Amino acid sequence: MLKGILxxxxxxxxxxxxGVANNRISYDIGTWQAATIxxxxxxxxxxxxxxxxxxxSWKDMRQVPALYWFGGAFASVIIFSEVTAIQYIGxxxxxxxxxxxxxxxxxxxxxxxxxxxxxxxxxxxxCIGVGLxxxxxxxxxL
Amino acid sequence: xIMGILLAMVAGALVSLQTIFNNQVNARAGxxxxxxxxxxxxxxxxxxxxxxxxxxxxxxxxxxxxxxWISGAIGVGVVFCLVQGIKRLxxxxxxxxxxxxxxxxxxxFDTTGWLVAQxxxxxxxxxxxxxxxxxxxxxxxxxxxxxxxxxxxxxPATSHTLGQ
Numbered sequence: 001m002l003k004g005i006l007x008x009x010x011x012x013x014x015x016x017x018x019g020v021a022n023n024r025i026s027y028d029i030g031t032w033q034a035a036t037i038x039x040x041x042x043x044x045x046x047x048x049x050x051x052x053x054x055x056x057s058w059k060d061m062r063q064v065p066a067l068y069w070f071g072g073a074f075a076s077v078i079i080f081s082e083v084t085a086i087q088y089i090g091x092x093x094x095x096x097x098x099x100x101x102x103x104x105x106x107x108x109x110x111x112x113x114x115x116x117x118x119x120x121x122x123x124x125x126x127c128i129g130v131g132l133x134x135x136x137x138x139x140x141x142l
Numbered sequence: 143x144i145m146g147i148l149l150a151m152v153a154g155a156l157v158s159l160q161t162i163f164n165n166q167v168n169a170r171a172g173x174x175x176x177x178x179x180x181x182x183x184x185x186x187x188x189x190x191x192x193x194x195x196x197x198x199x200x201x202x203x204x205x206x207x208x209x210x211w212i213s214g215a216i217g218v219g220v221v222f223c224l225v226q227g228i229k230r231l232x233x234x235x236x237x238x239x240x241x242x243x244x245x246x247x248x249x250x251f252d253t254t255g256w257l258v259a260q261x262x263x264x265x266x267x268x269x270x271x272x273x274x275x276x277x278x279x280x281x282x283x284x285x286x287x288x289x290x291x292x293x294x295x296x297x298p299a300t301s302h303t304l305g306q
């Protein structure tokens with residue numbers, strides 16, 4: 001349990017660290033280049049881990065509908081947008097808006113059952129949660 | 143300001159979409175095969191975008207510092223931590239902690255000015271704003287369970303319960 005919490009905390013911290021690191025790198029070599037380098041080194045490292053772990057066969061990839069292979073491609077726009085947003089409005093505001101948009105999008109996709117997601121109704125607590133997050137951002141910017 | 147907000151929201155919407163796409167891959171292939179594919183696709187897309195928008199500037203990397211090369215390792219560390227966290231805590235609890243950690247870390251970077259262009263002072267207002275967002279995340283993730291429990295216990299979910 002404690003170990004799980006530590007992993008989750010570290011994972012979340014690293015997500016933000018990655019955005020900030022990309023922001024720093026972009027000053028020196030450009031934003032698209034920063035995205036390219038980060039994804040390339042990440043890809044190489046993941047491929048090495050995959051070679052050792054062998055957790056799932058690549059053959060199974062054939063069973064994945066081709067559309068979903070390209071999810072990773074969104075990363076280029078995500079990194080570019082996040083890095084540029086950090087330059088305009090700072091890290092906290094950027095991450096706050098990013099999380100709100102992320103949860104709202106998940107909300108919409110869940111409620112429509114798009115992309116093979118199990119259809120779920122939007123519930124009152126979810127609306128209150130998003131409402132509170134928006135209120136928080138407003139307080140943040142007061 | 144508006145530009146920054148819009149870009150952050152585009153990023154957030156795409157993170158949601160990407161997570162769903164990746165989960166579809168993950169459901170059939172293993173998590174490391176998925177990660178390798180996702181980062182490989184990210185590299186190809188970024189490289190193409192870089193060629194389109196920066197042209198030959200894509201290859202002018204004279205200002206590279208050595209640590210830039212290993213920045214991608216952070217992403218691999220993220221996947222490892224998330225997989226471990228979700229395995230031990232389940233997705234709802236784990237992602238709540240992840241989201242809260244993301245936001246708290248952001249506050250640390252702004253306050254210390256580490257790796258960012260400008261330091262942003264930590265005011266009581268900022269702290270309260272972040273805390274309210276954290277409460278919002280918890281209500282979003284766990285609200286259903288509380289309401290479910292409360293109705294099973296024939297106790298209505300009061301706003302007090304939701305606001306904890």
